[in-house]
Amino acid sequence: MIRRLVIVIFGAGMLWLPASVIAQENDSRVSVHVVQRGENMFRIALQYGLTVDELASYNGIADPTNIQVGQNLLIPLEAVTSTSESETHLVQAGETLRSIAEIYGLTVEQLATQNNIVDVNTLYVGQVLVISANTVPLATPTISPPVIPAQPILTGTNMVYTVQAGETLFRIATRFGLSVNDLTRVNNIADPTLIYAGQQIIVPGIEPPQLAPDLPTIISSLEMSPLFLVEGQTGHFHLSTTAPVNLSGSFLNRSITGAAEQDNTQHDILVGVPIFTEAGVYPLSLILVDGGGQQTVLNLNIQVLSGNYGSEYITLLSDRADLLDPNVEAAEQNLLQSVISNFTSTRYFDGPMGLPAAASVTSPFGRKRSYNGGPFDHFHSGADFAGAPGTPVLAAASGVVVLADTLNVRGRSTIIDHGWGVFTGYWHQTEQYVQVGEIVTVGQIIGTIGATGRVTGPHLHWELWVNGVPVDPMQWVQMSFS
Ligand SMILES: [Zn+2]
Structure with missing residues (x-):
């Protein structure tokens, strides 16, 4: 249900x-x-x-x-x-x-x-x-x-x-x-x-x-949007420097990859805040190394607020309950991680994303989940769109198809690389119209809504990753991160 x-x-x-x-x-x-x-x-x-x-x-x-x-x-x-x-x-x-x-x-x-x-x-x-x-x-x-x-x-x-x-x-x-x-x-x-x-x-x-x-003299400006990060959401930092630098860093025990433009003097960093991150203040550390090897460290204290996502019970029919097998989940998760952990420096997305289907959201991102009465050890890693089988599935933004396959849990699945470490996934489709390596544009029909994989009925599950972290895709429909 x-x-x-x-x-x-x-x-x-x-x-x-x-x-x-x-x-x-x-x-x-x-x-x-x-x-x-x-x-x-x-x-x-x-x-x-x-x-x-x-x-x-x-x-x-x-x-x-x-x-x-x-x-x-x-x-x-x-x-x-x-x-x-x-x-x-x-x-x-x-x-x-x-x-x-x-x-x-x-x-x-x-x-x-x-x-x-x-x-x-x-x-x-x-x-x-x-x-x-x-x-x-x-x-x-x-x-x-x-x-x-x-x-x-x-x-x-x-x-x-x-x-x-x-x-x-x-x-x-x-x-x-x-x-x-x-x-x-x-x-x-x-x-x-x-x-x-x-x-x-x-x-x-x-x-x-x-x-x-x-700010250290090599940094001419620093902008952060939004000012308050939220568990399960995306944050954007833009850094301008007075000289070319290579940028690295870490936040919430994950390394940061920035996108560099204009001869390495403009840097965009997108961070995904993992769900289950406790509300509090966390250090974000940036390391800038200029052409002469001179290193500058910038430490920021960033507050993370609770997502207040709520919880829900999910009941799976017995003929599909075997898909809860941790081995099945882990193998598929590993495949996904290998696809979405790449970083493409080209930015394909521009402005807010579009919706992936002309359908209403039936289950939002972030709810803690119990399957068949078990513990709340899962969470909903995307947003579900109700739609009749055959409803077109649309590319939410332009990008390159990096996965087009049929998986056990996720069914017929497509993943698009939008650049800057941003990927979107589209699960449970019936038809799939794109292939790996294909460049798609925003709004392009890439498949149709179906009920393949671990589902309780036909719907599109839409997922979005930033720097390897699943985050709320609906934030990307409302905000521009480009
Ligand atoms: Zn879902």
Whole structure:
């Protein structure tokens, strides 16, 4: 049984904001605090000039002693601003406590003390720092103008909002006093009608840019999109350098491969955050080596949020239950890994991807799965599209066919290499119209929907990998990573 994903239900979705906040629609800016090791509600409340009760009620927390590392707490910024004459700073990629302190005329020690930061190396991208006006020394400011990157991705105060069933982008925008355009721009959403329950979108504040990059001199700009990475989703880093460099690095115990352009001075890095990655702050390490062998290391702290994907039970008919045999799974998995672990430096995809079929999504990416009553040790590694047998299957983006075969679990399968370590897979087809080595263009019919392999009924399972990691393909329909 495949549970039906309800993309749009008309009616009231769950509102998580307390009534008092909804009432203040003119100034309902909110930010997110990711709970760090050693923090408690008292300390966090103090940091933002709130009481524990205020913070708990704002987040619907019944037991303030029970919070967890990596948990996201909503912080009402207007409360901080109005009561203590403080302002806030949202940490951007490439900023350090030193560079931020400088633009506010503070010392590193003052800024650290105001924010209860013990170790300056724990600062992370997206962290909200409180800048207390009371302690700003106005006598001898040594403020140097911040260097503004050409295209700042996110500025000001932002929060991550999880779309509830039945919500539209218009309704969300209205609640926060924004326009649909504000939300589509910040989130790179190509089609505002294609949002889904559980999707996390960034709600931007309307603050002027205030960036304090503190980058090694060989790096002229660094951009990160989105600013908050999510378990099971893709992140994009763009790096410009003043001289040609070779780039390598690691994130979440995986090595990073970047795509280099313009004589190795423009670098694009796509990272897939594996599902089951616990919410928290993780180091991303980049190593740049120039033509003379000079090495520069850049370390960033990146926060990863929970995907909140939910779970589902799957029942397989007895004549196909043998396909759950771990040996069958492993052999097929190995074949897949060998195909999708290549890195093609040519980028074939351009802009957001198209949908792989004119059909509705019946099971989204990421749900933890139990097969035939067993443990939740699987997860849904793609998005399922319901469609009558024979419905055309479309290439979601241009690329090169690197697998066209019939597999035990996945049935008649096609994999397309889109370049930059990005691959899409199309399972359970009846007809298959392409061959290995063939170049396909976006929207091209590559096969038809069927019920081959380990399925409970006809559907297309659509999968997407980034750097070897299966990630939510629907994010690629909404955002551009090119
Ligand atoms: Zn599926």
